[in-house]
Amino acid sequence: MLKLRTLQELKDWRAGLDPTTSVGFVPTMGALHQGHASLLRTSVQECQVSIASIFVNPLQFNEGSDFKRYPRTEDEDCQLLAEFGMDAVYLPTREDIYPDGYECRVRPGPGGELYEGYHRPGHFEGMMTVVLKLFQRVQPHRAYFGEKDAQQLWLVKRMAQDLDLNLLVCGCETVREKDGLALSSRNAFLTAQQRSESVIVYQALCATRELFRSGVHELPRLNQMLTQTLQKYEQTEIEYAEVIDDRTFRPAEVGNPGPWRALVAVRMGETRLIDNMLLGTA
Numbered sequence: 001m002l003k004l005r006t007l008q009e010l011k012d013w014r015a016g017l018d019p020t021t022s023v024g025f026v027p028t029m030g031a032l033h034q035g036h037a038s039l040l041r042t043s044v045q046e047c048q049v050s051i052a053s054i055f056v057n058p059l060q061f062n063e064g065s066d067f068k069r070y071p072r073t074e075d076e077d078c079q080l081l082a083e084f085g086m087d088a089v090y091l092p093t094r095e096d097i098y099p100d101g102y103e104c105r106v107r108p109g110p111g112g113e114l115y116e117g118y119h120r121p122g123h124f125e126g127m128m129t130v131v132l133k134l135f136q137r138v139q140p141h142r143a144y145f146g147e148k149d150a151q152q153l154w155l156v157k158r159m160a161q162d163l164d165l166n167l168l169v170c171g172c173e174t175v176r177e178k179d180g181l182a183l184s185s186r187n188a189f190l191t192a193q194q195r196s197e198s199v200i201v202y203q204a205l206c207a208t209r210e211l212f213r214s215g216v217h218e219l220p221r222l223n224q225m226l227t228q229t230l231q232k233y234e235q236t237e238i239e240y241a242e243v244i245d246d247r248t249f250r251p252a253e254v255g256n257p258g259p260w261r262a263l264v265a266v267r268m269g270e271t272r273l274i275d276n277m278l279l280g281t282a
């Protein structure tokens with residue numbers, strides 16, 4: 001697997017590909033786990049050539065401490081990428097992406113204002129800025145994102161459509177631990193007690209989906225199920241827990257069949273967990 005460290009190396013690699021070759025791209029911030037594996041596997045299956053990037057993007061961290069403690073595991077990451085059959089990895093430096101004098105930003109529309117957008121000011125602006133830059137540099141035909149970060153996926157799809165980007169943004173299913181906890185590099189920060197209590201997030205989503213599937217489409221009841229289940233443990237602090245309209249990423253509304261999605265973010269001590277589950281069409 002090729003390791004491309006500069007924009008020039010990336011450009012040379014890209015220019016050397018036959019124009020008819022389909023290129024799959026998996027942007028990451030490293031600390032790769034089995035959740036990323038599903039993105040890598042799909043890219044390798046669907047595209048003739050696959051490239052990943054590893055860049056811990058300072059612009060999308062609204063808390064400096066979170067940026068500092070974000071795990072950096074380049075060697076293990078590259079080994080995993082090679083094992084999955086990736087052809088190349090782009091490992092830019094901060095100066096390569098944001099050279100001196102850099103100041104432009106991509107601002108999300110209203111679909112990026114609630115939920116993660118509200119609780120992590122500036123996060124989506126930073127995320128969309130780096131994703132657009134990476135798209136411009138890699139010029140992929142397909143790009144792969146996890147459904148766990150549902151609002152991120154929604155915004156990147158929106159950006160691709162609104163800014164006429166000539167690529168397909170593909171969502172890959174959330175990978176879970178046996179007890180349902182969605183895989184995330186931040187799970188490593190949970191204490192043993194928080195880890196055992198974290199299962200409540202998945203249970204809340206499943207209970208809400210069950211209620212929905214049993215024919216209950218009243219939003220107050222669905223939202224109550226989500227919130228009440230999450231309140232089982234005292235130390236779980238709910239940031240948001242709401243049924244949303246998956247087409248608009250705004251709160252679901254009576255008379256608007258969706259599809260609807262249950263969306264959750266909680267804090268367990270220093271660690272934030274986010275997760276979501278598609279409920280269906282109301």
Ligand code: PAF
Nearest residue numbers: 027028029057127130131
């Ligand atoms: O999901 C992530 O890891 C990041 O937000 C991404 C898409 C790599 C952009 O930095």
